[in-house]
Amino acid sequence: MSDLATSDHYGRTADDGGVSETGTQRQSYLRAGHTLRSWLFTTDHKRIAILYLISITTFFFIGGAAAALMRADLLTPQGDLLSDEGYNRAFTLHGVIMVWFFLIPSIPNTFGNFLIPLMIGARDLAFPRLNLLSWYIYMLGGLFTVYVLITGGVDTGWTFYTPLSSMFSNGNVVIAATAVFVVGFSSILTGLNFIVTVHKLRCPGMTWGRLPLFVWSHYATSIILVLATPVLSITLVLIAAERLFGLGIFDPKLGGDPLLYQHLFWFYSHPAVYIMVLPALGVVSELIAAAAHKPIFGYWFVAGSSIAIAIIGFLVWGHHMFVSGQSMYASAIFSLLSLVVAVPSGIKVYNWTATLYKGHISLDPPFLFAMGFVGLFVVGGLTGLILAMLAIDVHVHDTYFVVAHFHYIMVGGTVSAFFGALHFWWPKMIGRTYSLVWGRISAALIFLGFNLTFFPQFILGYLGMPRRYHSYDPSFQVLHVFSSSGAVILGAAYLLPFAYLFYSMRCGAPAEANPWDARGLEWTVPSPPPRENFETIPVVTRPPYDYPVEREGGDD
Amino acid sequence: MTDRVQLHEPYSDSGQQHEADMMGMSVFLASEIMLFGGLVIAILVIRYLHPAETVEASKSLHLWIGALNTVVLLTSSLLVALGVTAARAASAWWTTRCLFGVAILGLVFLGLKTYEYSLEYADGVLPVLSDPPRFSGSIEHLFMNVYLMATGLHAVHVSIGIALLAGLAWRVGRGGLQLPQETVTIEVSGLYWHLVDVIWVFLYPILYLAR
Numbered sequence A: 001m002s003d004l005a006t007s008d009h010y011g012r013t014a015d016d017g018g019v020s021e022t023g024t025q026r027q028s029y030l031r032a033g034h035t036l037r038s039w040l041f042t043t044d045h046k047r048i049a050i051l052y053l054i055s056i057t058t059f060f061f062i063g064g065a066a067a068a069l070m071r072a073d074l075l076t077p078q079g080d081l082l083s084d085e086g087y088n089r090a091f092t093l094h095g096v097i098m099v100w101f102f103l104i105p106s107i108p109n110t111f112g113n114f115l116i117p118l119m120i121g122a123r124d125l126a127f128p129r130l131n132l133l134s135w136y137i138y139m140l141g142g143l144f145t146v147y148v149l150i151t152g153g154v155d156t157g158w159t160f161y162t163p164l165s166s167m168f169s170n171g172n173v174v175i176a177a178t179a180v181f182v183v184g185f186s187s188i189l190t191g192l193n194f195i196v197t198v199h200k201l202r203c204p205g206m207t208w209g210r211l212p213l214f215v216w217s218h219y220a221t222s223i224i225l226v227l228a229t230p231v232l233s234i235t236l237v238l239i240a241a242e243r244l245f246g247l248g249i250f251d252p253k254l255g256g257d258p259l260l261y262q263h264l265f266w267f268y269s270h271p272a273v274y275i276m277v278l279p280a281l282g283v284v285s286e287l288i289a290a291a292a293h294k295p296i297f298g299y300w301f302v303a304g305s306s307i308a309i310a311i312i313g314f315l316v317w318g319h320h321m322f323v324s325g326q327s328m329y330a331s332a333i334f335s336l337l338s339l340v341v342a343v344p345s346g347i348k349v350y351n352w353t354a355t356l357y358k359g360h361i362s363l364d365p366p367f368l369f370a371m372g373f374v375g376l377f378v379v380g381g382l383t384g385l386i387l388a389m390l391a392i393d394v395h396v397h398d399t400y401f402v403v404a405h406f407h408y409i410m411v412g413g414t415v416s417a418f419f420g421a422l423h424f425w426w427p428k429m430i431g432r433t434y435s436l437v438w439g440r441i442s443a444a445l446i447f448l449g450f451n452l453t454f455f456p457q458f459i460l461g462y463l464g465m466p467r468r469y470h471s472y473d474p475s476f477q478v479l480h481v482f483s484s485s486g487a488v489i490l491g492a493a494y495l496l497p498f499a500y501l502f503y504s505m506r507c508g509a510p511a512e513a514n515p516w517d518a519r520g521l522e523w524t525v526p527s528p529p530p531r532e533n534f535e536t537i538p539v540v541t542r543p544p545y546d547y548p549v550e551r552e553g554g555d556d
Numbered sequence B: 001m002t003d004r005v006q007l008h009e010p011y012s013d014s015g016q017q018h019e020a021d022m023m024g025m026s027v028f029l030a031s032e033i034m035l036f037g038g039l040v041i042a043i044l045v046i047r048y049l050h051p052a053e054t055v056e057a058s059k060s061l062h063l064w065i066g067a068l069n070t071v072v073l074l075t076s077s078l079l080v081a082l083g084v085t086a087a088r089a090a091s092a093w094w095t096t097r098c099l100f101g102v103a104i105l106g107l108v109f110l111g112l113k114t115y116e117y118s119l120e121y122a123d124g125v126l127p128v129l130s131d132p133p134r135f136s137g138s139i140e141h142l143f144m145n146v147y148l149m150a151t152g153l154h155a156v157h158v159s160i161g162i163a164l165l166a167g168l169a170w171r172v173g174r175g176g177l178q179l180p181q182e183t184v185t186i187e188v189s190g191l192y193w194h195l196v197d198v199i200w201v202f203l204y205p206i207l208y209l210a211r
């Protein structure tokens, strides 16, 4: 909570080495109240975003600690650090925390919350109090998770498959399911708030065709949040009922169908991967347009592909169940649809490339993170296509190949975009600039560390190393050692930004309103923005990303 | 809409605020529909897997109580609509009466539902509670499990709706809710009640009429 610390120094001059507070800062939302109360009971979307930023990052490090434990255990072929049970609990908590407490809320609840009203010229989200409520619900879910963590964890994997979860597991399944159930409501409320905000609070002139792509992708994400999350909620309720009261619905002893669980779970969880990645795609569109100083190429394609992903994403869940015994025809159709859903993602990548073509690219940290994202996302996406092929999936199903694939998308992709967003909008959020050199270094280190950690896992998986095992055939050890040493670099690289970003809060130079020379309404207000965002509600008269266009052959 | 509507935070225009409130509720209801959607799918899957046994199992439900409850809920929805109209016309007296009427019908629904559960309990087919259970077979057990989940979750929604509407009726009666300026609160809660009703309209045929 060090922004609180800074606010305690309100009014002091810089005799302690910090840069003194600027006039803008004094009028900003950060100084709109100084007490803890003024933060905990705020309805300001910008402050709520900061609350989320702090809590989400905390969970990221808790989940990261579990990953570190696992990677340490995997250094040797015997499971010598953790017991079998302990390893199961470690990967379950890691998965649960990373998916529901970090990745799903990460970009929407921090940057979406902060930026959507600013980007569309509104003073706040449509329902400010609901927004605060959603943070409290998130924290309540978080408390349940911490409780599970302290009391010994769960061992079902983040997927809670039945009948393991309903009949055999001896961990805290019900409480873990409650945690996920609760945090789901937080997601639903946030999604609802975004949808209504985008529909009803756009400022005059902000037509749908002028919405920043960041807003489009959050709009698509919100649709998934609102429509998919409740399916997960009811599924978790069913599991809890089965475990607590024997009210079995998936129970094969009664003629129930365990596969039904998998269908319901993946009906949510495949769209959920798009919840995790669509906001990242939106961030990257913004970063690339700003870095290239060019209008985004094919605006409608990029915007439309977000919506297409949201819709088709609901139709492909069966690709997680190729080996589950579902009908062959179903598998074939799911396989085909999964290839189709790759098309909109491909469109985005091509359009970004076209946007960069002949751009005046500045190699600032946000751009480097965006490039890291594109590279890793492409690898993750292409290997996803491989997995969507029925025949190949049967070979690599439940191996490290899958682990590598989803980490490329979720960690390489989304977490890179998260850091990119943090570096891009940090001056706007905090009003200070940070060291660009350190920013570049950490972007490079994250990229390297990530590849060293996860690339070997593709090979491991292809060779047959199964996931969720901690003792393995000694022939796999070399690759595991590579992977674990990569994880050390990656972990350090994730910590690095916190050092220089915190430092910048006290000692960074004051940021201008538009440090990257970018377009978009959020750059027209001071950094950090005042409490009410806009003194008068702006009127938009120009298309988005209206960077000056150069004539072909001109040498300007 | 009159201009005396209470504006809350980001709004400067009452029409915009009204639309946003209505839309917020509609989106929430879409989410609720998906919540029950999962259960409906479960019911349909069970029926698809075991058609003959499901038909048999459905016969242990009390068709006529369910039918009566359908009538009760549909009537209550009519009252909600009348209440909203009364609120728009600034008639606090009628609004209060209608909303209380809805709450009472809601209680009637819950009463009938409880009576039905008690009959099932006596028949030995209410899962978890019936002791000893006397299911004719495992599929009947499965069917009654999903029946209890679905109707139980629906009853929770009905209870929330009753509390919501009774609370509103009370506030209108005491003059705590200004009419017609704050009609939107009633409209939004009314939407919720309609949804609870619609969900029942789907549950009734797939559970009771599946015989």
Ligand code: HEM
Pocket (backbone or CB within 6 Å): A064, A067, A068, A070, A071, A091, A092, A094, A095, A096, A098, A099, A102, A103, A156, A157, A158, A159, A403, A407, A410, A411, A415, A453, A466, A467, A468, A469, A487, A490, A491
């Ligand atoms: C920081 C570096 C990270 C490392 C070294 C790491 C490592 C691991 C390891 C060793 C597993 C267990 C694989 C298995 O045996 O099944 C795993 C699973 C998983 N990781 Fe990570 N992880 C990292 C970051 C993340 C992040 C940031 C996320 C999500 C945002 C994530 C999501 C998952 C998920 C969902 C699983 C599957 C858990 C399960 O099988 O139930 N990981 N990770």
Ligand SMILES: [Cu+2]
Pocket (backbone or CB within 6 Å): A269, A270, A273, A316, A317, A319, A320
């Ligand atoms: Cu999937």
